[in-house]
Amino acid sequence: QKEVEQDPGPLSVPEGAIVSLNCTYSNSAFQYFMWYRQYSRKGPELLMYTYSSGNKEDGRFTAQVDKSSKYISLFIRDSQPSDSATYLCAMSAGRGSTLGRLYFGRGTQLTVWP
């Protein structure tokens, strides 16, 4: 079983739709949860960062973490064509760990069409 599972999609939605992206994980030691956005042929850029369980909102983006279910989500409201990219979830263990290794999902490819 992989540490982090993410449906690769592709996911195609019309402009203005609400998008839900999800990852599940198996390691209960994960404490930090991130979403990276990767445009085609570019490097990943950090989009959202959350610690432990709960919600975090930043503009049209909301990240949710449910540690009891080992499930994280990224919601995009009022999606735009410029949101078309691959979204990678990533997570790492607590500060006591010897290496803040990032465990990535394989990414979900999202296309928002006008």
Add this chain to the structure above:
Amino acid sequence: DAMVIQNPRYQVTQFGKPVTLSCSQTLNHNVMYWYQQKSSQAPKLLFHYYDKDFNNEADTPDNFQSRRPNTSFCFLDIRSPGLGDAAMYLCATSRGTSGGETQYFGPGTRLLVL
């Protein structure tokens, strides 16, 4: 702007011909990472440097080497590229290696092996 820079953006090499990829950073971060990312896959950590200390992943082939001559620069050397080494190579940096440290990625170098 502080950033992570990778050169070249695209590299074509021949089977078995050594190739070097370059990464530089203006963030003054202690840690520099090299990842390999194949199409529709999660980035795979190859190794990282904490300052001058080199840390190799157990499953990184010997064909891959790295050098970090100073804080700002890090190189990835592929001694004898095979067709299976064609991928996007991502450089990333972070301040430290404890859990929760944010990693900042460069734009990547896409390697093609003929």
